[in-house]
Amino acid sequence: MAERLTGAARDAALSELADLGWEATEGRDAIRRNFRFRDFNEAWGWMNRVALIAESMNHHPEWTNVYNRVEVILTTHDAKGLTSLDVDLALRIGKLGQ
Numbered sequence: 001m002a003e004r005l006t007g008a009a010r011d012a013a014l015s016e017l018a019d020l021g022w023e024a025t026e027g028r029d030a031i032r033r034n035f036r037f038r039d040f041n042e043a044w045g046w047m048n049r050v051a052l053i054a055e056s057m058n059h060h061p062e063w064t065n066v067y068n069r070v071e072v073i074l075t076t077h078d079a080k081g082l083t084s085l086d087v088d089l090a091l092r093i094g095k096l097g098q
């Protein structure tokens with residue numbers, strides 16, 4: 001199981017991810033990012049691509065879709081906090097572009 005990121009490793013990860021638009025959530029050890037698309041079709045297509053990545057990693061986002069907007073929260077339930085799996089998934093989501 002992936003270990004929770006703490007200390008300098010967590011700070012470094014959060015700072016790398018901040019450059020990509022992710023921020024730490026209030027009140028829980030997780031990161032969040034809002035995505036906006038042209039319309040629902042674009043949002044849903046993107047969610048499909050993320051879903052395939054998530055399934056291949058066996059690491060799944062918490063997310064909400066409202067028409068062309070998607071809010072994604074990443075955390076590792078098994079570890080009750082942020083792990084390298086969340087960082088990896090965030091980086092892979094970033095590579096999809098938007």
Ligand SMILES: C[C@H](O)[C@H](O)[C@H]1CNC2=NC(N)=NC(=O)C2=N1
Nearest residue numbers: 058059060061075076077078079
């Ligand atoms: C049983 C299964 O492997 C686990 O529940 C996996 C599935 N996807 C997961 N996704 C996330 N984000 N955190 C987990 O701890 C997790 N665990």
